[in-house]
Amino acid sequence: MNPKKIFIASFVVWIVFSCTTEESMQSLIAYRLDRSAEHYRLMAGSLLSQPGELPRSFYGDKLVTSNSSWWCSGFMPGVLWYLYQYTNDSTFLESARIYTSRIEKEQYNRGTHDLGFMLYCSFGNGYRLTGDTAYRSILLTGAESLITRYHPVTGCIKSWDSNAKWQFPVIIDNMMNLEFLLWASKESGDSKFRDICISHSDKTIKNHFRPDYSSYHVVSYDTVSGRPEKKNTAQGYSDESAWSRGQAWGFYGYTMMYRKTKIPAYLEQAKGIAGFILNHPNLPPDKIPYWDFNAPDIPNAKRDASAGAIIASALIELSAYVDKELAAKCLETAERQIRTLSSSEYFAEKGTNGNFILKHSVGSLVGNSEVDVPHPYADYYYIEALLRYRDLKFK
Numbered sequence: 001m002n003p004k005k006i007f008i009a010s011f012v013v014w015i016v017f018s019c020t021t022e023e024s025m026q027s028l029i030a031y032r033l034d035r036s037a038e039h040y041r042l043m044a045g046s047l048l049s050q051p052g053e054l055p056r057s058f059y060g061d062k063l064v065t066s067n068s069s070w071w072c073s074g075f076m077p078g079v080l081w082y083l084y085q086y087t088n089d090s091t092f093l094e095s096a097r098i099y100t101s102r103i104e105k106e107q108y109n110r111g112t113h114d115l116g117f118m119l120y121c122s123f124g125n126g127y128r129l130t131g132d133t134a135y136r137s138i139l140l141t142g143a144e145s146l147i148t149r150y151h152p153v154t155g156c157i158k159s160w161d162s163n164a165k166w167q168f169p170v171i172i173d174n175m176m177n178l179e180f181l182l183w184a185s186k187e188s189g190d191s192k193f194r195d196i197c198i199s200h201s202d203k204t205i206k207n208h209f210r211p212d213y214s215s216y217h218v219v220s221y222d223t224v225s226g227r228p229e230k231k232n233t234a235q236g237y238s239d240e241s242a243w244s245r246g247q248a249w250g251f252y253g254y255t256m257m258y259r260k261t262k263i264p265a266y267l268e269q270a271k272g273i274a275g276f277i278l279n280h281p282n283l284p285p286d287k288i289p290y291w292d293f294n295a296p297d298i299p300n301a302k303r304d305a306s307a308g309a310i311i312a313s314a315l316i317e318l319s320a321y322v323d324k325e326l327a328a329k330c331l332e333t334a335e336r337q338i339r340t341l342s343s344s345e346y347f348a349e350k351g352t353n354g355n356f357i358l359k360h361s362v363g364s365l366v367g368n369s370e371v372d373v374p375h376p377y378a379d380y381y382y383i384e385a386l387l388r389y390r391d392l393k394f395k
Helices: 003-020 025-046 075-087 090-101 104-108 115-130 133-147 172-188 192-208 244-261 264-278 305-318 324-341 376-393
Strands: 054-059 062-066 169-171 218-221 228-232 361-364 369-373
Touching: 025 075, 025 090, 025 324, 025 376, 054 075, 054 369, 054 376, 075 090, 075 115, 075 376, 090 115, 104 115, 104 133, 115 133, 115 172, 133 172, 133 192, 169 172, 169 192, 172 192, 172 244, 192 218, 192 244, 192 264, 244 264, 244 305, 264 305, 264 324, 305 324, 305 361, 305 376, 324 376
Parallel strands: none
Antiparallel strands: 054 062, 169 218, 218 228, 361 369
């Protein structure tokens, strides 16, 4: 074969290879972080004239907002802090401060378990990045407010207030608010915050999880005996199904608890939940879960981008604590989730989607609330996953 034909054949092979090879993760992450910054510059500008308002979702061709009392109020400021961390752009610092200040009064809110989401994602990231002592004071006040919901007989923090159905409802989501209290324990030197986190985590392992490491959504406790009285769902397909975002919350929560405490049982729990998710026959090839692992209309069931983003972020963290084989599987799945969420199927075009980054999240399908729309927590954990992957692999 003459040299010219060899050159042409080699060139064709190179062209085919180049066209079929995926974009490198390093360039994909940088590109999507840059595009995300564009989205949130527009988002921050759009609400400056509406004091006290924070973005909630986008549907009916309209940006839907909330005030600071909504459980997701801290996520948009949190995204701004993450983007300031990425860009070191003073405009993001200014925007993050403005929108974080809109949540300040929630430090006194004793009517919700979600102060971790509300305050730690906003003021917590702000304190981490700026060292502003005013933020520290607000956080410690908020931590004191949160632990008023702890009940020593049940050993848990109450999620929702008592009602006709449940005496003392505790939802798996509550694991996500414990990082806030562990921070408060270390920052204040007061072990009561940590002790509450350990108690809540241990009781949740005992009562929320099934033998296969899937989780109930709601466990209600009898306040006299301290034992579970009911195990139900509020947002999943059925009481015995595996609501996907709930599995994500539990997985992320125990991975975090191991990082903060180094208690081996929490690592084993995180690994068990990871195994349930990674090996589930209903996890699609692109690794973005259906809204419930047991949804009856799979494969036509709605996907939940938020669950995918939360799981990706937790998988990246877990990979640092486990053996090489499991670490590789965690990162392989997280990479696929990031690639999927970064595709045009999920990542919105600039100026669309109410300036949210991700499309196709599910709030409460059974409640017909915010289904197949953007959510600020999906954006928050997506950005977190990008930063975690970048810092793990490229720094």
